[in-house]
Amino acid sequence: MTARGTFLTFEGIDGSGKSTQARLLADHLRREGRDVILTREPGGSAGAEEIRNLVLQGDPDRWSAETEILLFTAARRDHLERTIEPALAAGKVVICDRFADSTRMYQGMSRGDLRSLVDQLHNLMIGREPDLTLLIDMDPETGLSRAKGRQGAEERFEDFGVDLQLQMRAGFLALADEFQDRFRVVNGNRDMDSVAQDVTDIVMTSLR
Template sequence: MTAPGLFVSFEGIDGSGKSTQARHLAESLRARGREVVLTREPGGSPGAEEIRALVLQGAPDRWSAETELLLFTAARRDHLERTIRPALASGQTVICDRFADSTRMYQGLRREDLRGTVDALHRLMIGLEPDLTFLIDMDPQAALTRAKARATAEERFEDFGLGLQQRLRAGFLALAREFPQRVVVIDGARAPEVVAAEIRASLDARHPA
């Protein structure tokens, strides 16, 4: 039988560098001979990519937090069925740029009473947590400046401003304390290659090939 694969997620506030680090880790593992699926949320499957355009573009008040929660969960379910579970079942390593922790933060924090709903819907419709999550931690002002400099069409959450990014950072750090066996906090303010080396060493220590 094929051994089950490894599921690694990257989390952090907008502009923290998590996407870059997810890509670096995928390249490093492939160089070692691992089969790797590098994916993202929202997205990662054709249907989920369509939902991505809905939730990441437009005015900040386009959707309520409740509607966002349903849209993100629908995208995640399609991603899970079509990309994540098949890859894990075949023994591949899945590296995902954001997963359920982002929904716990972005929607759970926008309406503080929604965290329980987020978790309940996750248990009902998703039922999977990463084996390991790297939280790339960064100063919110520096991260937001970096995120806005990208000047893409997907800036809806950045447009909520610095206050949300500060709350998100505090929320992500609290989440790391809530799930210490799964979430590893990485200082993202250093040179990308230094950050990447620490991530590889941390992965090797917890899940040696």
């Protein structure tokens, strides 16, 4: 019987470097001989990637917060069914760039107090949390500058400005305090290699 895999997630404000750190961790674990799936949200499956295009592009006010919660939950359910759960059942390490904690922040508290709605839908349709969440904590102004510097098409949330990033940073740190059993906070205001070393140390201790 194959042992169940491990589910790791990265969280943080836009431009925090979490996507880079997720990729570096995946590369490290593969060199260690582990079977790794690197994925992302919204996205990670064919249907979820289609929803990604809907929620990350267009005007900031394209969707209400309530509609976004439904879209993100639908994308996450498809991602869970088609990518995450099959990989975990096969004993793989799943590394996901964002998961439900981002919805708790960006939709649950950015435009009203909708956290309870996010949690209700999560409990009903998703029903699981990561084994370990790495929060890359970054200065909001620096993060936003990095994110806007990418000049990509998916800038809908960056277009809300630095006030949202300040709110999200405080919210993520509050989540880390709320879920102390699975969150680890990493100082992202350093060079990439120093952050990566801390991430690797935390994860390798968890996987032993």
